[in-house]
Amino acid sequence: MIRLASLILILIGLYGVFSTRNVIKILVGVNIMELGVNIFIISIGFVNGGLAPILTSGSFSSALNFVDPLAQAIVLTSIVIGLGITTLGLVFARKIHVNYGTYDLSKIGGGSDD
């Protein structure tokens, strides 16, 4: 069920990216899409009745009843890359606003020679 929900999140993000020309809103859409993809990857590694893949001393824990840690490691990478994309995108948006006075990509136009 959570896989369907994550697909819906991906589609909402896709709609957000394509339906607007506002840079900030596009970045919000990209982030929603990324969240959906991350939830989907995590759900692939899920096992019925599995525990978080961390050995603890307190209760009975074994490497045999853990969920797949590889998917979670990949998502850790993906979150950090998403942070980089969002940071750089926000700075580009700021630069666009400084130079053109708008966040709307369709109002920027080309250079002076077209």
Add this chain to the structure above:
Amino acid sequence: MRKIFTALFVVFFGIVLLLGISRTIPLTKYEDKIVPTSAGGAFIEKKVNITTENYKDYKDVIFGETRDAETGSANMVTSVVVNYRAFDTLGEITVLFLAAVGVSLLMGGSGKKKRLGKSGFILKTAAGILFPVMLITGIYIFTHGHLTPGGGFPGGSMIASSFLLLYLADEKFELKLKGFKVAEGVAGTLFIVIGAVGLMAGGYFLMNFLPTGTVGNLFSAGIVPIIYVLIGLKVGSEITGVLSDMMTVEVHE
């Protein structure tokens, strides 16, 4: 008009995605078998009924007892991220470094600069109390990355957020960013040096050449905690640099 077309495209794409994925991955039910996790050193293929009595009969990793395991890290996500796929992590921090360089290139200009925002009395008072707590918690998270949830990336982000609190609380506050830049460069270089030592000692880049010790101790898992501390320092100083770049704007007259 464009929104309708976009909505139709998104619905079409969603149906294609749904059909494509549902052929290989079931969308509503989850795996019932136990996946052998190589990170735990457990390679039992068939499903076994493990209880509190018989779990020691299986070749398994036990917290505080197993010695010289393959990675020796109690947190198996960490053993994937920093041991088996450490090369990926090197690429990941390279991407983060490139983002930080891009931000400082685009935001740092030669013009006159001004800080954003004003702070109130409550924020100023709370920042003095909260800053050391957040800093220590961040350091705790990345030094215990191989034992508890967390690691270099969340710990580094928490350190950066503690400095963001200082920036928000005081309009005149300026960090000496040179020290952060030096820490970032040294941490990144040491990561590669440790990888090269593994290459010389054992034959492949970023090999775990140190003894792994007992699972669950603070000094265990070989190079994993060392690399995670380096990643924590690097990420913390990098994100602090990004934040301080973003807190100042150029003034255009």
